[in-house]
Amino acid sequence: MRVRGAARFADTVDDMTTQTAVSLRDVTKNFGDVEAVRGIDLDIAPGEVVAFLGPNGAGKTTTIDMLLGLSQPTSGEVEVMGMKPRDAIAHGLVSAVMQTGGLLKDMTVRETVAYMASLFANTESVDDVLKRSGISQLAARKVGKCSGGEQQRLRFALALLPDPALLLLDEPTTGMDVEGRRAFWGAIREDASRGRTVLFATHYLEEADQYADRIVLVSKGKVVADGTGSQVKALASGRTVRATWPAADVERLTALGGVDSVEVRGDTVHVHAKDTDTVARYLLSETNARDLEITARGLEEAFINLTGAQA
Amino acid sequence: MSTTTATMGSTVDVTSRNVPRFGGFNSTMLGIELRRMLRNRRTIIFTLVFPAAMFFAFGGQSGWDEKVGSGNVAAYILVSMALYGAALTAAAGGAMVAIERSLGWSRSLRLTPLKPAVYILTKALVALTMGAIAVTVVNVAGIVQGKPSMPVGTWIACALLTVVCTLVFAALGVFIGYLVPGENAMQVLGPGLALFSFVGNVLIPITEGTTMWHVASFTPMFGVAEIARSPLTHELPWYAVLNAVVWLAIFIGGAAWRMSKDTARV
Structure with missing residues (x-):
């Protein structure tokens, strides 16, 4: 099963009586002939922590740029905290x-x-911000002399200066080690628990699954799935049977119950199916297929399957 | 980074938020920008020490006490060197935009309420201030040396006109800063301005009416130099004013054009 339209789940539909933090309406963005974003609809409620998940080139950064008012959509409407993105920035809300x-x-x-x-217009005292961000002892140091981690803490302090209602993070943990990543997300989760809306772009499925309340999966400029981590994982249910079978009968295979897709690569055939037992039984008893291998479909594969990215 | 504002409730009250006055213009930013310029050793050497040294080198040449307008040749050279120094300073200030852009600072600023026009205004004010400092340094050098002579009013008028004229080069600096990536902008501007000064009747005198003079009258240093020296020479050909206005328009237009195109994620 390949999810074509957006797979929406009932419990993530926003309560429309409250103001949305982010609202995208049929947003597209072209760069010349390239369609980077091809019609995204998205509502994010205040306080949600949302992962914008997709492979490179899916349109994540383009969308974030539009939310920040750094670029204008080719068509459609973008609103942040009920305002135009530039106004939201001017009010220190993003x-x-x-x-x-x-x-x-x-x-x-x-x-x-x-x-x-x-x-x-509204910020706290510089000293308070320095202290709270744990960089008071670095106050007099030139930024160029700070380590990567220290610079990241400074960037954080700067982002939180206006006490924004919405925090956008574009691939925030790129280059961080495991420990740094954990500390980073600990801080973000704690911050979000106080009501800040967080939208982060990532191409790590695990990161999205672990730290977001909701995952919006984008591919080729469109939302292909939208739901909680477990819902997205459910989309990835099923296993893969790999077998060596020259001249595979793809039609027969596809007709078997519970088969999602069949792929032939030379002499090997890959069958993605919910019921792999049936597939295996068929292959071993009715064909000359051999070297059977059955593997569970991991999150990465689900991701690839849903986004259509090349492995 | 582990906590947030103490005053923050469950959600941010959108209506409590204001837009800063004057598009974000403020003295804190202006002060930090000025301090950055004064801390930059290269800026100090090339823009403050160098023109003063040039004045000491050229200002005492033979014939320094010949009469020019209401002053003497040394005064003429003084005004020219002050203009050269101020132009370099202003261009260096403008070119800092290039470095800021390559480091992604411009992008950081675009995520704040700061209006682009206010950012440019601040940069222009910094350039003007630095230009004024450069003019002051060369003038002090002139006073110390003792050769330049002109009425005090003329002296002040020349200095003020010079500072205003440096805006042309602040705009040039911004323009080049956008055209040439990173720290290379100053490598283009330094020799470029020296060349324009030579062919523009700033560093060496060019005889009026010669072919060289006609060429010079089209170069960007020519017009502003004639304007800056006009209180001394009592001469201001119409084509010098036209030259200054046209070059200012070209540089501002170029800077604005590059800036509007500046959508790259740098």
Whole structure:
């Protein structure tokens, strides 16, 4: 089974009486002839932690850029906290953390925070922000002399300066080690528990599954699945039977009950099915297929299956 | 990074949020930008020390006390060197935009309420201030040396006009900053401005009416130099004013054009 339209689940449909944090209506974005986003509809309720999951080139970053008002949709409507993205930014309601760059090496940590803080109408004192972000001891250090982790903490402090209602994270843990990743997500979850809406783009299924309340799976500029981690995993149920079978009878195989798809690669045949026992029994008793191998379909494979990405 | 604002409830009250006044313009930002310029050793050497040294080298050449307008040749050279120094400073300030862009800082700023026009205004103010410092340094060098002579009013008028004229080069700096990636912008601007100064009747005198003069009158340093020296020379040909206006328009237009195209994720 390949999910073609968006697989929506009843319990993630937003309560439309409350204001949405993010609202995308039939949004498309073309770059010349390239259709980066091909009609995305998405509502995110305040306080949700949502993973925007998809392979590179799925349109995640393009969508985030539109939410930040950095680019305009070719068609459709984008609203953040009930406002146009640029207005939401002007009100200090949206922040983003970039994975790299975005800092000036010749400024000190304190100057960077003070500079950014001066641009918003409502922020806290620079000292409080430094202390809370655990970078007080770095205040006088030049940003260029800070380690990668320290710079990331600074980026975080900057993103939280205006106390945004929505925090956007584009591949936030790229380059982090396991420990750093855990600490990062611990902080994000704690922060989100106070009501901040978080939308993060990632191509790690595991990360999305572990840290998001909801996974929006995008592929080729469209939402292909939308639900909780377990719901998305359920889409991945089933196993794969691999067998060596020259001149495989694909038609017969496909006709078997519970078979999702059949793939022939040279002499080997790959059968994705919910009921692999039936497939195996058929292959061994009625054909000359040999070297059978049955494997559970992992999340990665489900991901590939749903997004149509090349393995 | 582990906690958030103490005042934050379960959700953010959207109506309690304001947009900053003046598009985000404020003295904290301006102060930090100025400090950054003054901390940059290369800026200090190329824009403050170098023009003053050039003045000491050229300002005492033979014939320094010949009369020019209401002053002497040394005064003429003083104004020219101050313009050269101020132009370099302003261009360096403008070119910092290039470095900021390559580091992704411009993108960070676009995620704040700061209006792009206010960012440019701040950069222009920093360029003007640095230009004023450069002009002051060369003028102090002139006073210390003691050769330049012109009425005090002329002296002040020339200095003020020079500072205003540096805006042309601040715009050029921004434009080049967008065209040439990263820290290379200054590598283009330094020799470029020196060349324009030579062919633009700033560093060496060009005889009026010669072919060289006609060529010079089309180069970007020519117009502003004539304007900056006009209180001294009492001469201001119409084509010098036209030159300055056209080049200002070209540089501002170029900077605005590149800036509007600046959608790259850098």
